[in-house]
Amino acid sequence: MYAEERQQVILERARTEGRVDVAALAEEFAVTTETVRRDLTVLERHGVLRRVHGGAIPVERLGFEPAVAARETVMTDEKRRIAKAALAELPSEGSILLDAGTTTAQLAEIIPAEAELTVVTHSVNIALSLASRPNLTVMLVGGRLRWRTLASVDAWALQALRETYVEVAFMATNGLSVERGLTTPDLAEAMVKQAAIASARRTVLLADHTKVGSDNFARFAELSDVDTLITDTGIDAAVAEEVAGAGPTVLTV
Numbered sequence: 001m002y003a004e005e006r007q008q009v010i011l012e013r014a015r016t017e018g019r020v021d022v023a024a025l026a027e028e029f030a031v032t033t034e035t036v037r038r039d040l041t042v043l044e045r046h047g048v049l050r051r052v053h054g055g056a057i058p059v060e061r062l063g064f065e066p067a068v069a070a071r072e073t074v075m076t077d078e079k080r081r082i083a084k085a086a087l088a089e090l091p092s093e094g095s096i097l098l099d100a101g102t103t104t105a106q107l108a109e110i111i112p113a114e115a116e117l118t119v120v121t122h123s124v125n126i127a128l129s130l131a132s133r134p135n136l137t138v139m140l141v142g143g144r145l146r147w148r149t150l151a152s153v154d155a156w157a158l159q160a161l162r163e164t165y166v167e168v169a170f171m172a173t174n175g176l177s178v179e180r181g182l183t184t185p186d187l188a189e190a191m192v193k194q195a196a197i198a199s200a201r202r203t204v205l206l207a208d209h210t211k212v213g214s215d216n217f218a219r220f221a222e223l224s225d226v227d228t229l230i231t232d233t234g235i236d237a238a239v240a241e242e243v244a245g246a247g248p249t250v251l252t253v
Contacts, residue, residue, distance in 0.1 A: 001029065007039045011048055012234075014058045015210045021055040078208045078232035083107040085230050085253040089204045090115065091167040097196050098126050100151035100189075101172025103206040105129065111136070120164055120199075122152040122192055139164075146189065153188040161195035169200030171226075173207050175214035178242050181223055183216035190218035202227045205248065209234035212243070223247045 001009075006029055014020045022040070026033045040056045043049040049056040083106035090096065093116060098104045100123035108126045111117070115135060121127050122141035130138045143157035171193065173182045182205070184190050197203050197220070205226045212235055223229075224247035231240075233252045244250045 003039065003042075006031075007043055010036075010039055010056075011043055011058070012210060014049055014056060015214065019052070019055055019057045023054070025055075075208045075210060075232075078234065079103040079106050079206075081232060081253045082206050082208065082230050083110060085251060086170060086204060086206055087112070089168060089170070089202075089228065089230075090117070093117065095120060095166040097121065097164075097166045097169040097200055098123065099169065099171040099193060099196055100126070100149045101206070103208065104170050104172050107170060107206065118166075120161075120166055122157050122161075122196075124150045124152070143192075144188075146186065148186075149189060151189060151192065153186075153192050157192050158195050161192065161199050164199045166200050168202045168204055169196050171197065171203055171205050171221075173205060173211055173220075175211055175216045176205070176207060176223070176229075176243070177213055177215055178223065178246050180215045181219050182221040182226070183214075183219050185216045185218065187218045190220040193220040197221050197225055205229045208232050209236075212236075212239055 010020055010025060022033050022036045025036045040049060040051055044051050048059060050059055079102060082103055086107050087110065095118035098108055098119060098121040105126050108129050118137040118139060119130055120139045120141065124145065127138050127140040130136055141152050141157050141160045143152035144154045146153055174185060175183045184193065203226050207229065209232050223243060226248040228251060229243060229248045230251045230253065235252060240250050240252065
């Protein structure tokens with residue numbers, strides 16, 4: 001197993017179990033504890049784990065929120081598959097909303113060149129990626145810019161979204177669970193996400209399986225507010241069934 005593959009497994013294990021132990025990982029991978037510690041250091045530098053005595057904890061469990069650059073390097077293959085599947089949810093015409101997030105950014109990159117849509121987004125990086133597309137009308141929602149997510153928040157953003165109506169909102173989330181619904185670490189961003197969902201006729205949630213079972217500080221929606229969840233095949237089948245029972249159609253890719 002290459003170091004990058006091992007680090008991906010370590011990250012997924014930490015998110016699933018809440019923490020990882022150096023000695024246990026060394027035994028499982030048949031490597032030295034120093035090798036595991038180097039892996040944990042790499043993951044901490046990427047902003048996805050926080051080292052603690054004897055192991056590490058995912059930043060989501062500690063209330064930290066990784067920046068966009070850190071999240072772009074995690075679950076990339078799964079995010080591409082999810083984004084590709086989301087193309088089937090695009091309307092033939094009209095307007096859509098793209099929430100701030102790395103999977104929604106993947107979707108923005110692959111919107112067909114011939115698509116003639118109005119795209120509303122409060123994500124600066126998504127707006128920039130679409131700015132040169134002549135067939136798209138890009139509406140950038142203003143407000144205070146959060147550097148961690150490159151998303152506009154607060155009153156200006158909320159006011160714009162209250163006056164907006166779109167066919168489909170493609171949403172991102174930091175966590176989702178049957179008990180707590182959709183959650184994110186920041187209250188201001190949660191309010192914008194809530195307004196984004198309210199502005200749409202349909203809501204499609206794009207979330208890889210590591211988000212499932214993770215609860216963050218601020219809730220912005222119930223699962224019943226979501227029409228379709230597109231996730232990857234790493235999701236536990238029983239959990240996927242529970243999620244579907246709470247409202248959304250669950251598609252795994």
